[in-house]
Amino acid sequence: MFSKFSLKTKIIILSILCCIGVGILAINAFENRKLHPKQENTSKTVIKSDKDNSKQPATGKLEEQAKKIQEEKDKALEEKYEQGYNAFYAKKYDEAIDAETEVINNDANFYKAYDMKGIALCYSSDYHDFQGGVALIDKALQLKPDYGHARFDKALAYELYGHYDEAIQYYKDALAVENYVWSYYGIASIYGRKGDVENTVKYLGTAVNMDPSIKNVAKDEVDFANVKNNKEFQDLLK
Secondary structure, eight states: OGGGSOHHHHHHHHHHHHHHHHHHHHHHHHHHHHHOTTHHHHHHHHHHHHHHHHHHHHHHHHHHHHHHHHHHHHHHHHHHHHHHHHHHHTTOHHHHHHHHHHHHHHOTTOHHHHHHHHHHHHHOTTTOOHHHHHHHHHHHHHHOTTOHHHHHHHHHHHHHTTOHHHHHHHHHHHHTTOOOHHHHHHHHHHHHHHTOHHHHHHHHHHHHHHOTTHHHHHHTOGGGTTTTTOHHHHHHTO
């Protein structure tokens, strides 16, 4: 039937059909766009999310670096504290004070440094500062009340300056948190000064049972001068 039309008519008909086809395609494209209006925005959201996630590894690395720096600082302070500690027991009291002062200046909560500086102040011939030393030891105990070494050092400071009754009580306070042989020895030495044989033997006996080498220290201890001729005391040191 289509062959009956003239060429001109056929061209017109084909043109009309092409226009209709293009129109149909345009309508379909418009309808599809209406049905999926957020597709472009969604892809943008995904891209943004990827950017956000890319920041996480960098943040984690910074945190790791900060942690490492803090660990290195803590290690350096601990080494400086040990330097002061060793200086004190080598009777280099001023060196101990300087080392612990440096620790405290870098970390105001380093309780062990307050204790060591405090007892060094008490022993130092340059400072000979009982009140200042005890105040620093008390600062250590404020930061850590159950720190046995600070309790012991407080008792030692009181004994060093002749406050014997208070020293005995502080030694007992130290024993409440730490069963330390030198706390028993400290109490025994005070009773030895007082000439109290019974309590000297009692507390020194406990120290000797904990560490037999204490006998050798006690034999040369001037604090036991008032009881050294007592048979019970002598028997303890055999």
